[in-house]
Structure formats: C-alpha cells, structure tokens
Amino acid sequence: MVTLEDGGSLARIDRVGAYIDSLQLKGRQILMPSPDGRETHGGCAVMIPFANRIRNGVYNWEGHTYSLPRNDGLNSIHGLVRHEKWEYANEEERTLNSTALHYRLASTGYPAVLDIVNTYVLGRDFFNITTTIKNTGEISSPLVVGFHPYFCFQGKWQLKHDSEIMMLNYRDRYFPDGSTLPVSFNDDEAMHERSFDNCFVGGGNLVFSAGNYDLRISRRNMDYFVLYNGQYSRGQSVAIEPMTGAPDAFNNQIGLVTIEPQKTFECGFRIELMER
Numbered sequence: 001m002v003t004l005e006d007g008g009s010l011a012r013i014d015r016v017g018a019y020i021d022s023l024q025l026k027g028r029q030i031l032m033p034s035p036d037g038r039e040t041h042g043g044c045a046v047m048i049p050f051a052n053r054i055r056n057g058v059y060n061w062e063g064h065t066y067s068l069p070r071n072d073g074l075n076s077i078h079g080l081v082r083h084e085k086w087e088y089a090n091e092e093e094r095t096l097n098s099t100a101l102h103y104r105l106a107s108t109g110y111p112a113v114l115d116i117v118n119t120y121v122l123g124r125d126f127f128n129i130t131t132t133i134k135n136t137g138e139i140s141s142p143l144v145v146g147f148h149p150y151f152c153f154q155g156k157w158q159l160k161h162d163s164e165i166m167m168l169n170y171r172d173r174y175f176p177d178g179s180t181l182p183v184s185f186n187d188d189e190a191m192h193e194r195s196f197d198n199c200f201v202g203g204g205n206l207v208f209s210a211g212n213y214d215l216r217i218s219r220r221n222m223d224y225f226v227l228y229n230g231q232y233s234r235g236q237s238v239a240i241e242p243m244t245g246a247p248d249a250f251n252n253q254i255g256l257v258t259i260e261p262q263k264t265f266e267c268g269f270r271i272e273l274m275e276r
Contacts, residue, residue, distance in 0.1 A: 004122040006097040017082040020044035025273040032150040032237035041232040044149035047079040051146025052247035059250035068109040097122045112137030130268035135259045143257040146243035154211035156192040163204035196227040214274040221267035242269045
C-alpha cells in the first residue's frame with residue numbers, strides 16, 4: 001500500500017490494480033471504502049483497456065476475433081488490470097505527496113502490448129490522476145480508460161455541469177444503441193431521490209454537491225462518465241465514473257480511442273474540494 005500525505009489530506013493506493021483505497025482531503029473522507037473488499041464496490045478502481053462491459057466478452061478488431069474473461073455473466077467487465085500488481089514507475093522520484101505506478105499489459109484477449117503509467121498527486125485540497133499509455137506493440141488497438149470512484153455524501157446530493165450533457169440511450173440494460181438524449185441536472189434539486197445507472201457524454205467540469213461541501217471534478221480527455229447510485233453505493237455515496245468512451249465501445253465504437261503502434265495517449269481527472 002502506498003500512502004500519500006499533504007497536511008490533513010491523505011490517499012492510500014494499493015499497488016494491486018493501482019486501486020485508490022482511501023482518499024481524505026482536509027480530513028474529510030471523500031471516497032466510500034469498499035464494504036466487501038471488492039474494488040468496484042468502493043474506493044476508486046482503475047479500468048483499462050476497457051471500462052464497463054463488453055457484450056459477451058467478444059469483439060472483432062482488424063479482422064481478428066478476441067475473447068475476454070466473462071466475469072459478469074456472459075459479459076466482460078471493467079478491464080484487465082484490476083487484479084494485477086503494478087510496479088513503481090520512478091521510485092527515485094516518489095515524494096510524500098506523489099507517486100507513479102507502472103503496469104505492462106500483454107493479454108491474449110488484447111491486440112497490442114501497453115505500457116501504462118498512473119501518476120497520483122495529492123494536495124491539501126485536491127487529488128490528481130494522470131494516465132499515460134504507450135502502445136509498444138506492432139498493430140493499432142482499441143482503448144477505453146475509466147475510473148470508478150464512489151464519492152461520499154451526507155443528506156442530499158446534486159450534480160452540476162458547465163456545458164451541455166447528453167445521456168446515452170440503451171438498447172437493453174447495459175449497452176448503448178447509438179442515440180442520445182439531452183439532459184440537464186443543474187436545476188434538479190431532487191436528483192438524490194432518483195436511481196441512476198446511466199452513461200453520459202459532455203458536461204465539462206462537474207461539481208458534486210455532497211452535503212456541506214462541493215467537489216469539482218475536472219476531466220482531461222475523458223468526455224464520458226457513468227453515474228451510479230445503485231445497491232453498491234449503499235445510500236452513502238454516488239459513483240461518478242470518468243471514461244474515455246462508452247460501455248461496449250470495442251463493439252459499438254462510441255468514443256473509442258484507437259492507439260497506434262509506438263504512440264501515446266494521455267488522460268486523467270482532478271478532484272478539488274470546495275468548502276462552502
């Protein structure tokens with residue numbers, strides 16, 4: 001476990017999965033701990049090279065069919081790195097409030113070899129994550145990067161945004177059909193009474209009102225997000241999951257990044273505490 005500290009702020013990052021086990025900003029618990037030890041039921045999981053589900057765990061890429069582990073019924077869910085041990089990327093550059101972890105992804109279910117580096121920086125009132133991915137293989141490959149943070153709240157919660165937001169319509173329970181619907185949350189003071197397990201695109205900077213403080217969530221190259229407050233949120237948190245593409249993007253191509261050989265892709269997000 002890696003521990004970062006800055007004043008009254010603290011982050012704990014498990015090298016297995018590069019998973020953010022705990023985050024406190026100015027002494028406030030920002031992420032809900034996982035109640036059962038599963039990394040997608042609390043904290044913040046890292047989802048690479050795909051986020052959310054791949055239908056039937058199968059996709060076609062450049063004339064080849066690839067099969068992924070079916071770990072959600074017939075489907076594959078939340079990437080291939082969650083249970084893998086990451087190494088320090090630049091151990092000599094580690095500080096009290098920053099670290100970088102590296103994992104090399106090579107899988108029979110994926111076309112290329114990816115060198116992945118996650119850099120974590122903690123400040124007194126912010127936490128920043130940057131993911132840098134290089135395709136070291138010989139062919140282009142599909143890519144979706146995602147994170148799965150469960151943000152704590154007390155009482156009521158609300159989500160606001162500073163640009164247009166579109167909700168992806170689903171063909172069935174989990175998979176987008178390619179159409180969208182404009183929505184706005186800015187004046188919806190009853191959001192906390194609704195149930196969400198939906199994917200959205202746009203929104204710009206998001207502000208999560210968590211009771212007596214706000215969190216600004218600034219995303220870089222991560223235009224999509226899933227909003228979830230189902231059973232695993234336990235009525236204590238809301239998952240706001242930044243992603244670079246949609247669920248099942250390996251098949252439906254929605255938001256899909258194509259990473260070419262020897263090219264690098266970078267994305268990330270920043271959580272900033274704004275006290276009222």
